[in-house]
Amino acid sequence: MAISSNSISNQVLLHDGTTTGILCALAEGFRLQHTNPALVVEFIGPNTMMPLFENEQHHISSDVPRAGKFLDYIAAKSSASVTRGLLRVLMTQPRQSEPILLRYIQKCVRTAGRIDRSHADDDVKYIHQQQRKVSHEIHRFKGLMRFEQNRDGWLIAIYHPDYEINLPLALHFTKRLAGERWVIWNARYHCGMIWDGNQLNPGFPDDQQASIDDVAPFLNRAKDETETRIQELWRRFHRTVAIENRSNSKLQRQCMPARYWQHLTEMQPRSGN
């Protein structure tokens, strides 16, 4: 549904906070300001306060084809790296930064993407910073993800990231552990990815109560003696490879913050049996 842009009052666009929802709201905002540059557009997500004054409000529905078309449009008018960057920023589930995103998109379209190299521009800088945070976390978990093998031979990893980065990580592991069967579970966003050796299956409930057991009821979480032994071997290696004379636990914490330790095999005390 397109909104008439003739009205002079501010336009308030309400969206559902999902990546698709935000993209559709941005597309609408882009369209409105394209026809009437003087128009003020505000965005309201699920957790934002309603504005104090009465304005024209429009519910923007989450429409996957529309979001896709908008991304294609941006890519065609600027470059694919701009859309890739935008998608990374959206993985942070940004709150109240839609105006920056909209301005950035407008600048990119206007300059055929060249603005992306103007590193002293505030909007560009914000986008790059957010992008870096997400890319950094993806890179970090490529290393920090820990799999545990169950009795049926499945590898299971639970992790607790700041952002919803299941897809890029799953794609990384489909190449790396192509011959294995595995599940990764994002314990913060309550969603998972399953690789059965042939196919990647996403789309698990985004339910706040969900746990990995809901996702893969066929998985037996029990581990056998071999698994216990390998974990113990790894813990031993991790302990002995440190040079005592150079001990520097502050640096260790700086590189590997304690909030990640919960799911790291080597940072768990030796198991009972």
Next chain:
Amino acid sequence: MTLEEKLEILSDAAKYDASCASSGSRRHGKRTGNTSVSGICHSWSSDGRCISLLKILLSNVCRYDCAYCVNRARNDVARATFDAEEVIRLTIEFYKRNYIEGLFLSSAVFASPDRVMETMVTIARQLRQREGFGGYIHLKAIPGASLELTEQAGLYADRISVNIELPSEQSLNRLAPQKNKASIIAPMRHLGEQITARHADRRRSRKAPAFAPGGQSTQMIVGASPETDRDIVHLGEALYRKFALKRIYYSAYVPVNLSDRDLPEIAMPPLLREHRLYQADWLIRNYGFEARELLDQKQPNLNEMLDPKTDWAIRNFHHFPIDVNTADYEWLLRIPGIGVTSAKKILSARRFHRLNELHLQKIGIVMKRARFFIQSSQASHLYLASLDPARIKSALQMQSKGRSHGNQLEFNF
């Protein structure tokens, strides 16, 4: 002996090797594993070093008696040797659980150098061919092994290294009597030639077999012998130029063998010196500096109070201030507080508008260091005029002193 005990002995014996890089290679395994060009760190040990590879010795039974080494023949330490299969299983099982990026295999000289090298090459070949393993493999070349074997290692490994150990022939003769310069330089030169030639083949045809795509590296112990930083940095520069080395690792001497008359007695490994050498090494590899610019006869050692680039800038103050809006990339890189990333960002950002100090801050330049050396706005120009190199030096030294009490690197001496 159990596998647990062996792993403990042979990882403990391997831990003094500084290299842990898993970068520079793009490989896909037939069954399990691939490599990432930028490398991936998987964990950090309590000394703050990253762990990306399963770093072990094949054996710590040694015929040699090198003074600085914990595994030397005369030491009374627990000895162990892995079976090839044990190394293969550990690598695969650890890799599957995403503990590691691959294997770093070195060894003491438990038999003839050829036999040792042959066993190591066999392990790498079996991992690649039988197990379809595509993860990172770093093999240590054993000095004295035949060049054919060293060359074979390059077919299966992502990186090969030959440790030069000490920065001069005299020190090597004194502290490692069974090794000699020729036995170290010969494989290094051979690998350098092979890598250069085969990487060129590879660029011409994708069908040419990969040969040590991650290149070769070496390691030098710092502080066990009397060489100055100038000797070390010049040697490093020569190695990069002659043998196409990817990296040199500097390892602060840790006194593992007490009461040896040949070795200095020190309370703590010289970590700050090691750190400064790494900084100088970076300047040579990535910033276009030459060793003779950093150190000369008048100043044979790096300044411990200031990083080598700032130190150089103060000694060569006549080049400054530099205008970031017009300077070439090479000169941007020479400004303290500006690194490779920010220099590139300056190049692209200044095409849009003139850059002032606020812009530079946004780009990510370390202004507290850079402000003494750049000419961007009137304010900084006035500031600069009120200062002379000696005063800037002391101001910067105060800054770095303050920092060592805060976070970042901490040195307890």
